[in-house]
C-alpha cells in the first residue's frame with residue numbers, strides 16, 4: 001500500500017492526483033492534504049479520502065475548517081508548521097509536491113530530510129534550490145520523480161540509460177495561446193486571453209507562464225537539475241499539438257520520444273507507481289489515424305524574451321534563477337489582477353535581474369531573502385511608474 005501526502009490538493013495537479021487515487025483505492029492511501037485557503041473543496045476531499053492530517057495555510061480559514069469538520073477525527077494544522085507537518089507525516093512514504101511557487105521549497109526540503117519520496121510538480125522549487133535539493137536526495141537515497149509532463153517524458157525516454165549516452169534533450173513547448181504573434185500584437189492582451197491555453201487545463205500561474213514561454217525557461221532549468229545535463233544540451237522545440245511530450249537524442253542519432261494525449265493523470269500516476277505501469281482509466285487513447293499532423297517550430301525568443309532571460313538566468317546559475325523566478329511570480333500575480341500589462345512581465349524580470357548582485361551558491365535562507373527582496377523590487381518598480 002502506498003501512503004501519500006499531497007501538498008496543494010485543491011489545485012489542478014492536486015485534484016488530478018486524487019482522481020488517480022480514486023482509481024487505485026486499494027493501492028494508495030491518502031494520509032495528509034494541504035491547501036492555501038480553499039476549504040470548501042478541501043472539506044469535500046477530506047470527507048472522501050479520510051486523511052489523518054490536513055493543513056490550511058491561511059490561519060482564519062483553518063479555524064473555519066476545524067468547525068466544519070468537527071465531526072471527523074482529523075487533525076487540522078496551519079501555516080508553514082502545518083505544511084511541514086504534512087510533508088513529514090510519519091506514515092506517508094511519498095509526498096506529492098503540487099503547491100504553486102517558491103512556498104514549496106521548505107516543505108519539500110523537510111520531506112526529503114524525513115526520507116520521503118517526492119513526486120515533484122512544483123518546478124519553482126527545483127529551479128531556485130536545485131543545488132540544495134539534488135545532493136540532499138542523493139544523501140537521503142530517496143526518489144525524486146518528475147510529474148511535469150516534459151520531465152516525465154524525458155525520464156521515460158531515458159529509462160535508466162547512462163547519461164553519457166545522451167547527445168541532447170528535445171524539450172517540447174506548445175507555444176501557448178499567443179504563438180505566432182509579435183510584440184505589437186501583444187500590447188493589449190488581457191489575462192483572460194492569456195488564460196486560454198490551447199491544450200492543457202492548468203492553474204492560472206503556470207498558464208500565464210506558458211503564454212510568456214517563461215514556463216519553458218523554468219522547465220529547462222528543471223531538466224538540467226533532474227537529469228544532470230548542461231543547459232546547452234537542451235533544445236526547445238515548439239510543437240503546437242502537445243502530443244510528443246519531449247524526446248531524448250542519443251549519441252548514435254537515435255531519438256526516443258514519449259507521446260500521448262495531453263493528460264496530466266498519466267505522469268502523476270507514473271510517478272506514484274514507478275517503476276510499475278498501471279492502466280490509466282477512464283480515458284481516451286492516442287489514435288494515430290485520427291492524428292492529422294505533428295509540427296515543429298523554433299521558439300520566437302525575440303517576442304517571448306522571458307524565455308531568453310530564463311535561459312540566461314539558468315546559465316548564470318547561483319542566485320539568478322531565484323531572481324528570475326521570484327520576479328516572474330510577482331509579475332504574473334499582478335498581471336492576473338490587471339495591474340500590469342502582459343509585456344510588462346519580461347520587462348520586470350529583466351529589471352530585477354539587472355538589479356541583482358549574484359551569490360554563487362545561496363543557502364536556503366539566502367534564497368528566501370532574495371525572494372523577498374525581489375518581490376519588494378517588483379512592487380517598487382510597478383509603483384514608480386517606470387513601466388509606462
Ligand SMILES: NC(=O)C1=CN([C@@H]2O[C@H](COP(=O)(O)OP(=O)(O)OC[C@H]3O[C@@H](n4cnc5c(N)ncnc54)[C@H](OP(=O)(O)O)[C@@H]3O)[C@@H](O)[C@H]2O)C=CC1
Pocket residue numbers: 007008009010011012013014034035036037038039057083097098099100101103121122123124147148149200201202203204205206264
Ligand atoms: N497544472 C498542471 O497541469 C501542471 C502544473 N505544474 C506545476 O505544478 C504546480 C501546481 O500547479 P497547479 O496545480 O496548476 O496550480 P494551482 O494554482 O491549480 O494549485 C495550486 C495549489 O497550491 C495550493 N497552495 C498555494 N499556496 C499555498 C500555500 N501557501 N500553502 C498551501 N497550499 C498552497 C493551492 O491551494 P488553494 O486552492 O487553497 O489556493 C492549490 O491547492 C506548479 O508549480 C506548476 O508549475 C507542472 C506541470 C503541469
Ligand SMILES: CC(=O)[C@@H](O)[C@H](O)COP(=O)(O)O
Pocket residue numbers: 148149150172173174175176200206209210211215216264
Ligand atoms: C502540462 C505541463 O507539463 C505544462 O508545463 C505544459 O508543458 C505547459 O505547456 P507549454 O508547453 O505551453 O508551456
Ligand SMILES: [Mn+2]
Pocket residue numbers: 148149150219
Ligand atoms: Mn510542463
